[in-house]
Amino acid sequence: MFQPEFSLPLSTPLRFFRAAPCWLLLASLVALGLPPEAWQARFSPAMLALTHLLMLGFAGNIMLGALLQVCAVLTGVRAHPTSAIVLWLALQTGTGLLAWGLWHMQMIVLQLAALILLAALLGLTLWLLASLLLRSALQQHSPLLWPILGLLLLALSGGLLVSLLSTGQPALALNDLLRAHIVLGSTAWLSGLIIVVGFTVIPMFLVAPAWPRWLVQILPGLIFALAFASAIDARALYLLGLPVVLWYAGLLRVLHQSQRRADPTRALWAWGGINLLLPLMCVPWLEHGSAHWPAATPVLLAAYWLLAGVLPIITAMLAKIIPFLLWMDYRLEQPSGGRLRHMGQLFPERWLRRLSYGVFLMGIVLWPLSSTSFKAIPLMLMIYALALAYCLERSIRIRRQAS
Amino acid sequence: MSITSTLQNQHRHCDQYLAQAESAARAAQWARCREASAEFIQATEAHFALEEDALFPAFEQASGLIGGPTQVMRQEHAQARELMRALQEAAVRQDTDDYLGCAETLLLLLQQHNMKEENILYPMCDRSIPDFAAQLG
Numbered sequence: 103m104f105q106p107e108f109s110l111p112l113s114t115p116l117r118f119f120r121a122a123p124c125w126l127l128l129a130s131l132v133a134l135g136l137p138p139e140a141w142q143a144r145f146s147p148a149m150l151a152l153t154h155l156l157m158l159g160f161a162g163n164i165m166l167g168a169l170l171q172v173c174a175v176l177t178g179v180r181a182h183p184t185s186a187i188v189l190w191l192a193l194q195t196g197t198g199l200l201a202w203g204l205w206h207m208q209m210i211v212l213q214l215a216a217l218i219l220l221a222a223l224l225g226l227t228l229w230l231l232a233s234l235l236l237r238s239a240l241q242q243h244s245p246l247l248w249p250i251l252g253l254l255l256l257a258l259s260g261g262l263l264v265s266l267l268s269t270g271q272p273a274l275a276l277n278d279l280l281r282a283h284i285v286l287g288s289t290a291w292l293s294g295l296i297i298v299v300g301f302t303v304i305p306m307f308l309v310a311p312a313w314p315r316w317l318v319q320i321l322p323g324l325i326f327a328l329a330f331a332s333a334i335d336a337r338a339l340y341l342l343g344l345p346v347v348l349w350y351a352g353l354l355r356v357l358h359q360s361q362r363r364a365d366p367t368r369a370l371w372a373w374g375g376i377n378l379l380l381p382l383m384c385v386p387w388l389e390h391g392s393a394h395w396p397a398a399t400p401v402l403l404a405a406y407w408l409l410a411g412v413l414p415i416i417t418a419m420l421a422k423i424i425p426f427l428l429w430m431d432y433r434l435e436q437p438s439g440g441r442l443r444h445m446g447q448l449f450p451e452r453w454l455r456r457l458s459y460g461v462f463l464m465g466i467v468l469w470p471l472s473s474t475s476f477k478a479i480p481l482m483l484m485i486y487a488l489a490l491a492y493c494l495e496r497s498i499r500i501r502r503q504a505s
Numbered sequence: 506m507s508i509t510s511t512l513q514n515q516h517r518h519c520d521q522y523l524a525q526a527e528s529a530a531r532a533a534q535w536a537r538c539r540e541a542s543a544e545f546i547q548a549t550e551a552h553f554a555l556e557e558d559a560l561f562p563a564f565e566q567a568s569g570l571i572g573g574p575t576q577v578m579r580q581e582h583a584q585a586r587e588l589m590r591a592l593q594e595a596a597v598r599q600d601t602d603d604y605l606g607c608a609e610t611l612l613l614l615l616q617q618h619n620m621k622e623e624n625i626l627y628p629m630c631d632r633s634i635p636d637f638a639a640q641l642g
Contacts, residue, residue: 306616309520361524362612364531426613433584443591445613446606 110174112431114186116498118167119424121194123491125159130487133480141472142397145280149401151205156408157287158219159197164416165295166193166226169250171423172299177244179233192222209268216264223257245298248322252290252329259283259333282333288407289342290329293378296415297349298322300371304353307422308360308368317352321345339386346379366451366458367418374414377465381407402472405479410465417457417490424494425449428501441504448497457493460486508560508634509627511641515552516619520612522548526592527608530601538604539596546589549615553582560630560637567633574626581618585611 132152140148166189174180181189196219203211230250238244259282265271266279301313324345331338353375357368381403388400425445432442442448464482471478522545529538561575588611595604630637 306620307613309524309612309616361521362527364528422613426610429610437580438583438587444588444603444606444610446602446609450602451605451609 109427109430110171110180110186111183112427114181114183115167115171115427116424117187117190118163118170118193119420120491120494120498121190122160122163122167123487123494125155125163125197126487127484127491129155129160130480130483133483134477138476141401141476144401144404147205147207151201153404154197154204155201157292158193158200161292161408161412161416162193162197164420165292168299168419168423169230169246169295171427172302173230173234173246176302177234177237177246179230179237189222189226192218196222212264213268216261220257220261223253227251227254227257243319245301245318245322246295248326249291249294249298252286252294252326255330255333256283256286256291259286278336281336285329285332285339285342289332289382290326292412293346293382294322294325294329296378296412297325299419300353300415303419303422304356304360304371307418308357308362308365308371310356310360313352313356317348321349321352325349336386342385343379343383346382350375350379366454367422370414370418370458370461373462373465374411374418377406377411377414379411381411398472402469405472406465406468409461409468409483413464413486414458414461417454417461420490420494421449421454421457425497428497432501432504435505442501448500449493453493457486457489460489506638506641507627508630508638508641509623511638512552512556512560512627513619513623515548515555516615516623519545519549519552519615523608523612523615526596527605527612530596530604530608533599533601535596535599539593542592542596546593549585549589553585555641557582559640563634563637564626564630568629574621574629578618578622578626581614585614585618588614 129152132148132155136148136152140146143149170181170186196215199211199215200219202208203215227250231247231254234244234247234250238247259279262272262274263276263279263283266274266276301318304310305312328338328342328345332342353371357372360368362368384403388395388403425448428448429442429445432440436442460482464479464486467482468479522541526538526541526545529535529541557579561578565571565575588607592604592607592611595607
């Protein structure tokens with residue numbers, strides 16, 4: 103159910119969206135400083151720090167900002183502005199400390215980071231789950247429950263990993279716990295949320311028919327169940343691609359029926375969707391036949407999933423959500439007339455096109471560049487981070503100047 | 506047919522006209538764009554008039570909810586009308602950027618407005634004024 107009257111103060115999601123490009127810029131600077139051979143070892147301290155800067159700092163900020171906004175608008179569950187600031191502060195502090203702790207393998211810093219992130223994410227997810235379940239009892243079950251449950255388990259597995267690294271407890275196999283953490287983060291949480299948000303924003307932004315009701319009802323739970331099964335037993339990884347294939351088939355159908363065929367976000371969803379799927383399909387073969395692959399393959403596959411899968415979809419979402427929220431906020435202040443007649447004045451379509459070209463280019467050249475001119479990858483990422491930050495900050499400035 | 510399904514169909518028709526007008530503007534086919542824009546505005550105004558002159562008063566009378574969801578819908582109609590005026594002006598000036606900006610904003614505004622009506626208001630109308638569906642033919 104869509105309830106825009108429950109939307110949050112604009113500053114709440116915006117704070118998360120504005121922090122994200124800063125982390126991306128930092129991650130690209132760190133990556134630029136790494137020697138090419140660093141990419142051979144996916145669990146080296148430097149690679150672990152870099153991964154968390156990208157997944158927690160960049161993707162985490164955007165997805166948490168989107169989650170708070172979507173929960174408010176779709177279900178009426180609204181975060182209190184002060185709690186949202188505390189969550190934002192905890193996320194930034196925790197990410198910084200975690201990356202630092204991993205880079206230098208300083209256990210005390212890692213423990214502090216885990217404590218901050220666990221407290222913030224457990225608090226958020228438990229509150230969201232309780233609120234959504236309470237509403238589900240009154241209205242209908244929300245598919246958002248599943249990615250939130252994924253985030254809860256991701257935070258818990260991260261806490262267990264830090265505990266295992268620093269104290270040797272609990273007595274679990276490190277590889278199994280790592281697999282659980284990665285699959286919960288990449289699939290149950292991040293892909294799960296992208297899929298659920300897409301159920302609403304694609305029909306809305308691209309003027310397309312609604313997704314089939316059975317798919318909306320079944321898919322989020324199925325993705326969570328298979329991600330959870332894969333976290334427990336590596337053999338379930340073979341099945342993980344199936345719900346994503348189902349989602350991609352539905353996505354192509356909806357995009358085909360979209361009435362806004364020239365909208366740049368249409369291609370971003372199609373390209374991002376296939377690249378969320380393909381690396382997932384490769385993972386089980388990589389897990390069970392790692393001896394036959396070059397050592398850098400897992401890192402490159404993860405980079406491809408992020409750059410060619412997550413990044414296009416994030417770009418598509420931000421380029422619509424931010425200017426529309428800014429425009430709606432302006433309209434609340436100026437109910438009629440005013441200098442901002444439409445959202446194109448805040449975020450022109452040519453900005454989105456340029457961002458899209460950058461995203462497509464990064465995905466296409468990632469593999470060839472990884473073997474020839476490795477440093478070009480972080481350089482491109484840096485240009486993208488700066489461009490995204492520019493678009494965001496410029497939009498906000500135009501909105502402020504219009505008041 | 507219920508109120509929800511009849512008026513939902515009207516929303517889809519209006520969306521179609523606006524998407525056609527937007528495509529024409531992208532292709533710089535301004536005569537076609539002005540024609541599709543006029544069709545869109547005519548269809549949307551007819552739909553708004555049906556709601557404001559007949560559906561909302563009937564619902565308000567039956568439910569006693571006078572300052573509630575119908576008031577929010579009327580305010581959003583006013584915002585849409587303002588954007589429709591800007592859309593027509595941009596089509597006359599043949600200003601592609603301005604036209605596309607107005608069209609996209611209008612599309613998003615109407616999509617979220619339609620979702621509210623289709624998921625909240627129309628089902629309430631179906632329950633409170635079931636006989637109204639017959640008037641929609």
